[in-house]
Amino acid sequence: MLVPTPPAIVVDNLVKVYKTTRAVDGISFSLPVGSITGLLGGNGAGKTTTIAMILGLVMPTSGTAKVLGAEMPWQRYQVLHRMNFESPYVDMPHRLTVRQNLKVFGKLYAVEDLPGRIRLIAEQLDLTDFLDRPTGKLSAGQKTRVALAKALINQPDVLLLDEPTASLDPDTADWVRTRLEQYRLERGATVLLASHNMAEVERLCERVIMMKQGRIEDDDTPQRLLDRYGRATLEEVFLDIARGRGEAAREAAQ
Amino acid sequence: MSTVSTSAMTLAPHRIGAMVLRYVYLLRSSWSRVLELIYWPAVQLFVWGFLQLYIAQNASFFARAGGMFIAAVLMWDILFRGQLGFSVSFLEEMWARNLGNLMISPLRPIEFVSALMVMSLIRLAVGVLPVTLIAIIFFGFNLYSLGFALAAFFLNLILTSWSVGIVISGVVLRNGMGAESLAWTAMFVLMPLTCVYYPVSVLPGWLQTIAWALPPTYVFEGMRALILDHQFRADLMIMAFALNVAYFAAAVLVFLQLLNSARRIGSLLQSGE
Numbered sequence: 001m002l003v004p005t006p007p008a009i010v011v012d013n014l015v016k017v018y019k020t021t022r023a024v025d026g027i028s029f030s031l032p033v034g035s036i037t038g039l040l041g042g043n044g045a046g047k048t049t050t051i052a053m054i055l056g057l058v059m060p061t062s063g064t065a066k067v068l069g070a071e072m073p074w075q076r077y078q079v080l081h082r083m084n085f086e087s088p089y090v091d092m093p094h095r096l097t098v099r100q101n102l103k104v105f106g107k108l109y110a111v112e113d114l115p116g117r118i119r120l121i122a123e124q125l126d127l128t129d130f131l132d133r134p135t136g137k138l139s140a141g142q143k144t145r146v147a148l149a150k151a152l153i154n155q156p157d158v159l160l161l162d163e164p165t166a167s168l169d170p171d172t173a174d175w176v177r178t179r180l181e182q183y184r185l186e187r188g189a190t191v192l193l194a195s196h197n198m199a200e201v202e203r204l205c206e207r208v209i210m211m212k213q214g215r216i217e218d219d220d221t222p223q224r225l226l227d228r229y230g231r232a233t234l235e236e237v238f239l240d241i242a243r244g245r246g247e248a249a250r251e252a253a254q
Numbered sequence: 255m256s257t258v259s260t261s262a263m264t265l266a267p268h269r270i271g272a273m274v275l276r277y278v279y280l281l282r283s284s285w286s287r288v289l290e291l292i293y294w295p296a297v298q299l300f301v302w303g304f305l306q307l308y309i310a311q312n313a314s315f316f317a318r319a320g321g322m323f324i325a326a327v328l329m330w331d332i333l334f335r336g337q338l339g340f341s342v343s344f345l346e347e348m349w350a351r352n353l354g355n356l357m358i359s360p361l362r363p364i365e366f367v368s369a370l371m372v373m374s375l376i377r378l379a380v381g382v383l384p385v386t387l388i389a390i391i392f393f394g395f396n397l398y399s400l401g402f403a404l405a406a407f408f409l410n411l412i413l414t415s416w417s418v419g420i421v422i423s424g425v426v427l428r429n430g431m432g433a434e435s436l437a438w439t440a441m442f443v444l445m446p447l448t449c450v451y452y453p454v455s456v457l458p459g460w461l462q463t464i465a466w467a468l469p470p471t472y473v474f475e476g477m478r479a480l481i482l483d484h485q486f487r488a489d490l491m492i493m494a495f496a497l498n499v500a501y502f503a504a505a506v507l508v509f510l511q512l513l514n515s516a517r518r519i520g521s522l523l524q525s526g527e
Binding site: 016023048049052056057058077080081083084087089090091092093094095096097100103104105108109110134 | 269272273279284350351354355356357360361362517519
């Protein structure tokens with residue numbers, strides 16, 4: 001008999017209230033192992049807070065977020081070694097060289113054959129020439145690649161990305177997306193990606209969760225969302241939802 | 255839910271080593287950081303050392319108490335620089351906006367604190383060891399001649415400095431960089447109360463009660479007893495150690511509470527102001 005694989009991430013009725021603001025307001029979803037999902041929404045939609053609760057950085061007011069079966073943040077040490085995160089809003093120490101940074105994080109994650117892993121990941125992310133340069137002296141694109149190298153150093157089963165291509169030029173952003181796709185396919189990792197970039201989500205994600213004011217407004221594959229709203233691009237769907245005309249667009253499409 | 259309390263307290267030497275390595279890399283990359291470690295202890299030593307030389311030439315009591323001020327300066331530096339070494343290593347993570355990376359890694363809070371304690375010792379060694387040599391060369395005062403007593407003084411002072419450093423780090427973690435100034439100033443509140451340069455009997459009665467609640471007070475009294483009366487006061491050291499154990503345990507608990515509070519209010523996400 002085939003035993004179904006449990007989902008990698010299960011979010012159940014998750015709520016986060018900061019003083020009087022409901023940043024996340026009772027959201028639920030589950031992500032199958034090996035899937036790649038986009039979390040879309042405008043500023044203040046609750047994307048970053050949702051990811052932070054899944055990472056165990058923020059404690060939910062109520063509800064649960066489970067990663068690989070462990071409830072966050074309570075049981076986080078059971079799974080943190082199998083997860084990682086990348087965001088342009090979290091820096092790598094600037095004075096340390098790329099190699100030193102990767103060495104420190106590799107040791108924190110108890111990576112086996114660390115010199116070999118650093119060599120391989122540097123080759124894959126085109127960082128070999130910069131390994132002995134201080135991280136702070138690199139360009140924005142190079143820094144993003146270093147942050148990605150750190151996020152992949154432990155070959156995570158669950159990878160959370162918060163706007164991974166923000167502030168990158170189109171060429172570098174495309175390069176990063178290709179590497180992310182490759183990694184997911186090779187490793188079978190589960191990826192949750194928060195982004196403002198609709199083209200990125202359309203290209204990478206097999207499923208899109210649309211958030212607005214802390215709630216899930218819609219949740220489906222990119223194609224079904226386009227069909228449902230009668231739109232040609234996710235950007236138009238995003239605008240329909242963000243500007244409160246999502247229901248009207250859905251009705252018009254039917 | 256009990257998983258947090260048990261697994262959060264486990265220690266893995268490789269993760270502590272990784273964090274120590276991170277700070278050693280940082281120190282190695284910046285000569286200004288290393289020089290800063292030595293600069294202030296040396297300035298303090300020269301000011302008080304020359305003052306002591308002057309007084310010793312003019313008062314028989316101080317002639318008898320050779321090295322008392324210099325010993326006090328060096329002991330105070332162990333206390334202050336120990337805390338600063340702990341706090342600055344922690345602040346480096348805030349300045350680098352690296353805290354988020356650490357908090358989503360398998361690094362346990364207790365391992366983080368352990369790494370900061372190791373760094374406090376390393377920074378102290380870099381800063382204070384050369385100054386003790388200066389004291390020998392310029393003022394003929396050999397701190398190491400205190401022998402076993404020095405080990406007891408050091409242990410008690412460093413424990414207090416870590417307790418203060420741990421609480422300050424928790425406050426900065428919870429409240430952001432607005433609380434950074436605590437790292438530079440908090441220890442100076444203890445300076446008059448712990449009677450670094452004068453005996454506790456100088457203080458008014460009610461203030462003496464507060465002074466005796468602070469472990470460094472016992473160390474500085476013990477230091478004067480040793481230098482003036484050539485008597486090692488084990489009772490003072492035991493009392494200081496007992497207080498230190500209690501304060502250190504309380505500091506770790508306060509740190510964990512502040513960390514939990516930071517998770518509740520979301521301040522681990524924004525490690526800036």
